[in-house]
Amino acid sequence: MKVRVFVYLKNGVLDPQGKAVEHALHSLGFEEASDVRISRVVDLHVKANDAAAAKEQGEKMARALLANEVIEDFHVEVSA
Template identity: 70%
Template sequence: MKIRVFVSLKDGVLDPQGKAVGHALETLGFKGLGEVRVNRVVELEVPTDNAADALAQGEAMARALLANEVIEDFSVEVAE
């Protein structure tokens, strides 16, 4: 079963990559942008057909490796 783990910086944590992207977009003529934040999505194939088990595995992987819970939030969903 495929799952997606969405990882984003918590509110209040500086996002230098987002700042760089926002600056580059303004340089390209995209004016008036607000805050730009860069997040990541990790797609995984987990060895189960049970959605609850797949979500639990995704959460365990996020807590163990994929997200730094001090500065990042994450969510997990079953992919279509």
């Protein structure tokens, strides 16, 4: 099953990469761009009997490695 883990900074955590991209966009003439935030998506396959088991595996992987829960949140989506 395909598992997609979105990993994004918690609200209130400064996103320096997003700020850099925002400045670059302004320099390129996209003055109207604001509130730029950059997140990660990890797509992977797991062997699981059903979507609930696949989602649980994805959540375990996110907690163990993919997300830094001090500053990041995540959510997991499963497709067949």
